[in-house]
Amino acid sequence: MQLAALGLVSYFEFLIDNFVHIPPTKIAAEIGDVPCAFHIMKSEFLECAPEELKRYGKLIRTFVRTLKPLYVSDHLARFNVHQMNLPIVAEYSYAKTDIDRLSARVGQWQEALGTQIFLENFPSRTTAFAAAQPEFLVALSAKSGCGILFDVSNAIVASVNGNVKLSDWIEVAKASPHFHVAGFRKVNGKSGWLLDSHDSVVTEDTFEFLSACLKATSVPESMTYERDANLNIEEIAADLRRFQRGCA
Amino acid sequence: MNSLTAFISPSEARKLPLHSPEREIAEHALRQLWHYLYDYAPKLLGIFSPDGKSLLEDWLECHYRERASIGWWSFPILLEHPEVQSHLDKELKTEILSAAVTRWLSSDRTEAQSICLMERNYGICILGLKSEGLADSKQILCMSHSMIEAKDAIFFSTSPGRELKSHTSWTEVWSPE
Numbered sequence: 001m002q003l004a005a006l007g008l009v010s011y012f013e014f015l016i017d018n019f020v021h022i023p024p025t026k027i028a029a030e031i032g033d034v035p036c037a038f039h040i041m042k043s044e045f046l047e048c049a050p051e052e053l054k055r056y057g058k059l060i061r062t063f064v065r066t067l068k069p070l071y072v073s074d075h076l077a078r079f080n081v082h083q084m085n086l087p088i089v090a091e092y093s094y095a096k097t098d099i100d101r102l103s104a105r106v107g108q109w110q111e112a113l114g115t116q117i118f119l120e121n122f123p124s125r126t127t128a129f130a131a132a133q134p135e136f137l138v139a140l141s142a143k144s145g146c147g148i149l150f151d152v153s154n155a156i157v158a159s160v161n162g163n164v165k166l167s168d169w170i171e172v173a174k175a176s177p178h179f180h181v182a183g184f185r186k187v188n189g190k191s192g193w194l195l196d197s198h199d200s201v202v203t204e205d206t207f208e209f210l211s212a213c214l215k216a217t218s219v220p221e222s223m224t225y226e227r228d229a230n231l232n233i234e235e236i237a238a239d240l241r242r243f244q245r246g247c248a
Numbered sequence: 249m250n251s252l253t254a255f256i257s258p259s260e261a262r263k264l265p266l267h268s269p270e271r272e273i274a275e276h277a278l279r280q281l282w283h284y285l286y287d288y289a290p291k292l293l294g295i296f297s298p299d300g301k302s303l304l305e306d307w308l309e310c311h312y313r314e315r316a317s318i319g320w321w322s323f324p325i326l327l328e329h330p331e332v333q334s335h336l337d338k339e340l341k342t343e344i345l346s347a348a349v350t351r352w353l354s355s356d357r358t359e360a361q362s363i364c365l366m367e368r369n370y371g372i373c374i375l376g377l378k379s380e381g382l383a384d385s386k387q388i389l390c391m392s393h394s395m396i397e398a399k400d401a402i403f404f405s406t407s408p409g410r411e412l413k414s415h416t417s418w419t420e421v422w423s424p425e
Binding site: 017018019020021022026027030031042056059078080081082083084085086087088090125126161187189190191193195 | 269272319355380383
């Protein structure tokens, strides 16, 4: 709200899983005229039982109808192993042979939600699957009709951890009307992998890559700044002002 | 086993090469589970000081053997751990059950408004309330009760209501054989 008052925020993105117990009309009354978007973190839409997908989709659909979000996004990722919950989200394998099955699942999820879903690119942690991700996302979008939410910082993290060329992400950026951007950091340890931590300022290489993406694409419809920890308003405001200046 | 099992099992993680990215990522994942266990249970951590790892490993490997997910329901299992039992008093039991309620409040994806955990022997009842509006906090209330006269077990109930009296359907919390 402080950032909105400063004219630095024009919409809110809700991690909607955290608010599905609040009547959508009540949320609408609280946010007033400020537009919103929905990010889904806990659908596990690739792995959950079909009846659970329908139940959760039906519940979120009531929020979609009332609040009319700019977009509804989710994650192409693994949340379980052998039906046990993972403490951190794991990368999908992007096997080309999976695309028909995934496309059908995305279709079921979109039908349950009653709207298009935008899938976010994953901040790969290793080289295991990373290289296949950009092409796979574009192919899945074309096949299923889903959109892509392009997370600029995740692309940089995936490029460092997974040896993906940054230029491979440009086609993904071109296909994405909605962008995410956030801080990341190196995790303590000898391997020095990057964690999509959302707890720090946006790095210089992120601003540079974002500039390159913006030159190659039309201006995105939305750009969401993610910050989950170390909520230093001055730092955040400085990052947001830089986005408003076109990353200069 | 799939390498992702190293995210939930310390023994599986130790099979990965030391200092490899895979090992360090697994250790990062296991660190999240450390926080899951202890962030809302500081007295419990004090019992297993300095690092709490012995209890954490027992807890995780117990779930892994049973192919069971870690979740809010996993906290009452701690009450059966021999070393926890030797320190168990009303305060520790309240802390552990409150931690379970806190985790439910953060993970439930339904329209339910509250959860209640109840235990007979100490007469403890923990009521957890989700936030009412966007800017409101979750609430955890600890109360005495004399409602359950059954066996030595933990029961839970979730409700679309926010009052204790709205909790009428009780289920025993899962525990390993």
